[in-house]
Amino acid sequence: MANRIKIKKGLRIPLLGEAEETLRGRVTSEYVRICPEDFHGITPKLAVKVDDAVKAGTPLFFDKNHPEMFFASPVSGVVTAIERGEKRRILYIEVKADNTIQYEDFGKKKVDSLSAEEVKKAILDAGIWFLVKQRPYDIVAVPGKEPRDIFVTGFDTVPLAPSADFILNGIEADLQTGLDALAKLTTGKVYLSVSPKITNKGLREAKNVVITEFDGPHPAGNVGVQINHIKPVNRGETVWTLSAPDVALIGRLFNQGIVDLTRTVALTGSEVKQTGYYQMVIGTQLNSLFKGNVTEGISLRYISGNPLTGRKIDADGVLRAYDRQVTVIPEGDDVHEAFGWASLSPKRYSAGCTYPTYNKKYRLDARLLGGPRAIIVSNEYDKVFPMDIYPEQLIKSIIAFNIDKMEQLGIYEVAPEDFALCEFVDTSKLELQRIVRTGLDMLRKEME
Amino acid sequence: MKALRKYLDKIKPNFEEGGKLHWLYSTYDAFETFLFVPNTTSKSGVHIHDARDSKRTMIIVILALIPALLIGMYNVGLQHYLAIGQDVTFLTKFFYGFLAVLPHIVVSYVVGLGIEFAMAQIKKEEVAEGFLVTGMLIPMIVPVDTPLWMIAVATAFAVVFAKEVFGGTGYNIFNVALITRAFLFFSYPSKMSGDQVWVRTADTFGMGTGTVIDGYSGATPLGQIATTEAGGFADFTFHGITGQPLSLSDMFFGFIPGSIGEVSTIAILLGAAILIATGVGSWKTMLSVFIGGLVAVLLVNVFAQNTIMEMPVHYHFLLGGFAFGAVFMATDPVTSARTEKGKWIYGFLIGLIAVAIRVFNPGYPEGMMLAILFMNAFAPLIDFYVIDANIKRRMKRAAVVK
Numbered sequence: 001m002a003n004r005i006k007i008k009k010g011l012r013i014p015l016l017g018e019a020e021e022t023l024r025g026r027v028t029s030e031y032v033r034i035c036p037e038d039f040h041g042i043t044p045k046l047a048v049k050v051d052d053a054v055k056a057g058t059p060l061f062f063d064k065n066h067p068e069m070f071f072a073s074p075v076s077g078v079v080t081a082i083e084r085g086e087k088r089r090i091l092y093i094e095v096k097a098d099n100t101i102q103y104e105d106f107g108k109k110k111v112d113s114l115s116a117e118e119v120k121k122a123i124l125d126a127g128i129w130f131l132v133k134q135r136p137y138d139i140v141a142v143p144g145k146e147p148r149d150i151f152v153t154g155f156d157t158v159p160l161a162p163s164a165d166f167i168l169n170g171i172e173a174d175l176q177t178g179l180d181a182l183a184k185l186t187t188g189k190v191y192l193s194v195s196p197k198i199t200n201k202g203l204r205e206a207k208n209v210v211i212t213e214f215d216g217p218h219p220a221g222n223v224g225v226q227i228n229h230i231k232p233v234n235r236g237e238t239v240w241t242l243s244a245p246d247v248a249l250i251g252r253l254f255n256q257g258i259v260d261l262t263r264t265v266a267l268t269g270s271e272v273k274q275t276g277y278y279q280m281v282i283g284t285q286l287n288s289l290f291k292g293n294v295t296e297g298i299s300l301r302y303i304s305g306n307p308l309t310g311r312k313i314d315a316d317g318v319l320r321a322y323d324r325q326v327t328v329i330p331e332g333d334d335v336h337e338a339f340g341w342a343s344l345s346p347k348r349y350s351a352g353c354t355y356p357t358y359n360k361k362y363r364l365d366a367r368l369l370g371g372p373r374a375i376i377v378s379n380e381y382d383k384v385f386p387m388d389i390y391p392e393q394l395i396k397s398i399i400a401f402n403i404d405k406m407e408q409l410g411i412y413e414v415a416p417e418d419f420a421l422c423e424f425v426d427t428s429k430l431e432l433q434r435i436v437r438t439g440l441d442m443l444r445k446e447m448e
Numbered sequence: 449m450k451a452l453r454k455y456l457d458k459i460k461p462n463f464e465e466g467g468k469l470h471w472l473y474s475t476y477d478a479f480e481t482f483l484f485v486p487n488t489t490s491k492s493g494v495h496i497h498d499a500r501d502s503k504r505t506m507i508i509v510i511l512a513l514i515p516a517l518l519i520g521m522y523n524v525g526l527q528h529y530l531a532i533g534q535d536v537t538f539l540t541k542f543f544y545g546f547l548a549v550l551p552h553i554v555v556s557y558v559v560g561l562g563i564e565f566a567m568a569q570i571k572k573e574e575v576a577e578g579f580l581v582t583g584m585l586i587p588m589i590v591p592v593d594t595p596l597w598m599i600a601v602a603t604a605f606a607v608v609f610a611k612e613v614f615g616g617t618g619y620n621i622f623n624v625a626l627i628t629r630a631f632l633f634f635s636y637p638s639k640m641s642g643d644q645v646w647v648r649t650a651d652t653f654g655m656g657t658g659t660v661i662d663g664y665s666g667a668t669p670l671g672q673i674a675t676t677e678a679g680g681f682a683d684f685t686f687h688g689i690t691g692q693p694l695s696l697s698d699m700f701f702g703f704i705p706g707s708i709g710e711v712s713t714i715a716i717l718l719g720a721a722i723l724i725a726t727g728v729g730s731w732k733t734m735l736s737v738f739i740g741g742l743v744a745v746l747l748v749n750v751f752a753q754n755t756i757m758e759m760p761v762h763y764h765f766l767l768g769g770f771a772f773g774a775v776f777m778a779t780d781p782v783t784s785a786r787t788e789k790g791k792w793i794y795g796f797l798i799g800l801i802a803v804a805i806r807v808f809n810p811g812y813p814e815g816m817m818l819a820i821l822f823m824n825a826f827a828p829l830i831d832f833y834v835i836d837a838n839i840k841r842r843m844k845r846a847a848v849v850k
Contacts, residue, residue, distance in 0.1 A: 013496070159496075234846035307495045329495060333487045338449045340485035341503035348499035353727045354508055355499055366489040370501025371481060371574045374618025377505060378786040379730070390835055392786065408839040416493075423494045427502055428618075433493035 004196075005229050007216025009386035011351050011421050013159045015307065016361045017275060017327070019266035021166050024276040029285035029318075032075045033092040034060055038321035039071065039130050041139025041444070044090050052079045056281075057104030057259035059127050060093050066143060072127025074261040074281040076102035092318075095283075103258035111180045111254050119184045123250060126259050130321065131246040135224070135233050137444045138415035138437075147240040149188035149231060152179070154203045154244040155195040157221030158306040158420075162266035162324050164244065165200045166277060171248045172202025178251030182242070183208045192244070193226045203244060218308075219386065224418040228387040233413045245324060265319060269303075269328035270363040271295040280319060286326060287316040299331040301366045308420035309433070332365030340369065351384070351425045373428040381432075384421035389413065391422055395432060398439035403446060411443060456480055474568040478575040506577040508728045512719035513584050513776065519701070519715045520708035521545035524592050525656075527647040527705055530690055531666070532658030547652045549708055552587035555596045559603045560586075567612050578617030578624075578782075579607065585625035585776065588709025589769065589817075590632060591645040598639060602631040622824045623783045626817050633817070641812060643667035646705035647689055663691050668705050670768045670806070673756050674813035681758035699766040710772040713765070720775040729779040732788065733795040737774035740799025741765065748807050757807055764803060773802070773816035778823075785827040787834040794830055798823045 036044035043064035048054060054077065059070035073095055081094040106126050111119065123129050124143060134141040141147070155164040168175060183190050192209040204211075212230055214220045223241040233239055242250075245263065252260055261281045268275055273293050286302070294300060303310035304320040307327055311320055319326065337343070348355050348369075349362040381391040389410040397405035416433040423432040462469045463476040480486075481503070490497065525541030528548075560579045568575040586603055610627040611620045633640045647666040651657040667675075669686045678684040686694040689705055698704055702712025710716075723729030745761040752758040765771055778784060778798050785794035798819045805815025 015496075232842075232845065234842075236846070301489070301495060303495055309493075310495065312495070327495075331489055333489050335485075335487055336449075336453050337485040338452075338483060340499075341482075341501070341507050343499075350499045352498070352500055353725060354504050364496040366495050367485065367497065368488050368490055369485060369497050369499050370503065371486060373502045373574075373576055374616065376502060376578070376618045376782055377728075378781040378784070379788055382788070388838065388841075390787065390838060393831075393835055408842065409835070410842055420494055424496065425498045425500075427498075427500050427505055429497065429501065431491075431493050 003211070004213040004215065007214055007220040007225065007229075007386045009383055010157075010217035010219055011384045011425070012157075012217040013307075013351075013364075013424065014349070014361045015159045016270040016363045017268050017272055017329075018160050019162060019268045019275040019277060019325075021163060022276045023264070024274075024278055027278045027280040027284055027286070027289055028097065029288065030097060031080065031285060032073075032077075032095045032097050032281065032283040033285070033318045034071065034073070034095075034283045035092045035318070035320060036061060036071070036090050039140050040133075041137060041142075042066075042069070042130075044071070046082065046090070046093075048079050048093070050079050050082060053077070054079060054095060055102045055104040056261075057106065057126055060095075061090070063140075068121075068124050069129050069140070069143060070124065070127035071130060072104075072259045072261070074259075074283050103260070106253060106257050106259070108257040109254045111177055111184065114184065116184045119181050123181070123253065126253050128249060128253060128259060128261070131242060131249060133241050135227065135239050135241060135415065136412035137440045138417075139444070141240045142238075145238050147186045147188065148233075148237045150182050150186050150190045150240045150242070151223050151227050151230070152182070152190065152192045152209070152242050152244055152247055153221055153223040153226060154192055155198055155221045156243075156306075156324070157195070157218035158308055158325075159218070160266070160268040160306060160325065160327060161221070162264070162268075162277070164195075164198055164203070167245055167264040167266075167324060168200045168202055168248065171245075171252070172200065174248040174251035174255055175202040175244060176206060176208075176251065177254050178247035178249070179206055179209050181250055181254060182240075182247065186240070191226070191230055193221075193223075193230075195221065202248075216386070219384075219418060219421060222415075222418055224413065224415050225386055228389070228413055232388070232410075235407055235412055237412075243324075246322075263319075263324055265323070266325045267293075268325055269307075271298075271300055271328040271330060282321050282323075283318050285316055285318050286313070289326065290315055290328065294328050295330075299334050301329050301331045303327040303329070307364075308424060309417045330363065330365035332367040335365065335367065368429045370427070370429045372430060375428050375430070377427045380425055380427060381419075381422040384425055385418070387413065387418065391419065395419075395422075395430075395435060398435055401439070401442060403443065406439065406443060411439065416440070453484065456483070471569060474573065474575050475565050478565065478568075481574070502577045505728055506580045508722065508726050509581045509776075510584055512722040512729070513581075513588065513709070515715035515718045516709045516712055516772070517549075517584070517588060518542075519712040520588060520710075521549050523702050523704075523711050524548050524648060524708060526703055527689060528649065528656055530688070531647050531649050531660050531664055532656065533661035533690075534656075534658055544652055544656045547655060548592055548648050549587060551596055552590070552592075552594070552599055553584065555599050556586040556603050557583040559600045560607050563604060563607045563612065567616065571616075573616075576617035578611075582607075582624045582628075585709070586628050589625060589629050589707050589772070591640060592648045592708055593645045593650075594632065594639055598632055598636055599628075602628045602635070605631050618782055620782060621828075622821055623777055623780050626777060626821050626824075629817055630821060641671075643671055646707075661690060664689055665691070666705055668768070668813070669694060669699070669763075670813040673759060674810075676755050678755050681755050681760070684755050696762070696766065699763070704767075706767075707769065709776075710769040713771050716771045716775050723775065723779065729775065730781070730784070730791055732791045733779045733784055734774050736792045736795030737778050737799040737802075738765065740796035740801075741770060741774075741803050742799070743796075744800045744803035748803065756813075764806070768806070768814050769816040770802060773820055774799070777816070777820050783824045783827065785830045785834075787831050790827070790830040790834045794823055794827055797826070
């Protein structure tokens, strides 16, 4: 019987557009784009030039500070463009995909017979090390640093989250291999968390790990919350974090000897006509998915990821590196709602009690629904922040960039995603995730 | 609404950078966002937002104040016609009170909002809604006969020196409405205490002319008990302005002399219910103020030396500004303790100190204003220690690791 932890604080936002549990096929696109900005904490250096031929698994770029850390191309084909933005920052690397993918052969390996160094090298060489992230700072894990423990979250609790049972179905063997590989990488433990609803045997009967059951609303599925309840990160310690589907991608490398970054992705959101699950590699252009399948006549917001932490993309944008979900909601910039402050409209959703609550699902748009203010209401963030941390005070110390206070209040334990719900409920409409991201980046600069 | 929207869109360029009226942009924005929900969409972070914003929060507080305001207005009329010995209808009394109070509200809003709008424009920010509540509170916590110019001066002082110099709504240390009252209290004591200021005896815009009857006394119940010669509480009775004895129900429903907002305990309780049900006001703060008051009264009852020390606890809660302060003043989130544990301590000490000032202070029978202002100053200290416990726990954990 797994250890069980009950999460009381948090919020289930009742959104329309949950994905129907049907696999609707595979999505491919002519061009695949990889955006280095998805990978936090690295400085990309190109490993290819335009017109180079690549296979799936060939490095497209590497980290300037850790040249052993490659980033693999998800498809085979020809590099057609390297788009740069301000200060020559690389926006994306575009690969024209072959019809049938050619894979770079890394050789099947038995994890049991490999040493820790060999496992690490295999993942780094294959260019999928980015799947491993670290706390503090919420960045791609620094390979040279020994992690105290490794935490794997087996489920998603974000609004419209894909079902873990569904997306892990059929890849249980890869998942177990991945967990075995992770167990090699730490002298500590590998912690795997599941929710009470999960039945997938790959998670329930996983070996070589400590399983903890987390019961509660979002953010119970956030790895940061789980770490805080199992064994918090202290100053000077490093832990690595992954999600179960990403662990399976690592397992696939060892089982099949190839880099296959195919994910099962949920198409969700109130503006999608037919929701469902699709298989695709990261970087796939999503326009074929949206075409004819979204509400017409209003302005829409396309999101790679979920409505809380996802990234805004264009209608012809791509699936970003860490996402297992694509969401379409109304943009709302064409809506003019009169006297919102007096409204009793059933279309408005509030987590608090200042609006009447209805037991229904809501169609929410991307409006802020208010103007930015100083932090006024107290105890608002705490209610959706189930960690032993004072979120409001931490945010204030980040804004003031008081390093001592940030450390004391637990900055090393948090990632921007942990503040997503706080940002949602915030009466003062502050950009909390951006504040935390900036704070973490600045702190890392100071400390390293 | 569509025509209005079109009109707003048409005049908007005048207010934007480079337009003729660009120095009124904050004002334009305040009215536009009052009429229509802004359609700006999120640029970073979460893509969806809760419908609650600052405007909604403040409107709920104003809604919660309305019952106390209405009964307060009626009571102004009631006391007035009692004082001049005329028997008039319910509506006449209310209308008299309405006319007497309305100028106070107008002056407080015009002065305060005027400063807020100007400051917002200077700082090129949106106009914050905080003063919508403050502006309503100010007329409710001063005597009905306070001259309008005094309210104007005090409001201007409080908004500028208690709020704007700290950075505006959300940054102030002291409750702005209470600073207004404290300013009046210390600058113009003759207009803020004693037994001449609580009942309006003059006519209002020609309404309710008459002369005060014989035996009239305008002292508030708390004023009476503070100055009584009676040997003990058993020998003492509260009496109304014409000498009639006051019952507990008079005090509960609010038919006693006092500031406009504070008299009716039932209306305040109704407001408390609204604040708690919507989650806008903290029930922890409110409850702990009453607990603090209860503990203090029980203590002084035990060691009672005079009449006011013997006064039972329910009188303390029904009379004066105790309930009003607990529900509407102590719960101001900006100036109160911000941690949940801190709120218990903060509220408890307010109740305790308010009773202490009432009972032990010979000159002035009310303690709520000073108790809350005093604890406003200490709220950050309370939070500091609450948070420090969390920090110590974390540091200890880290030390074990090393």
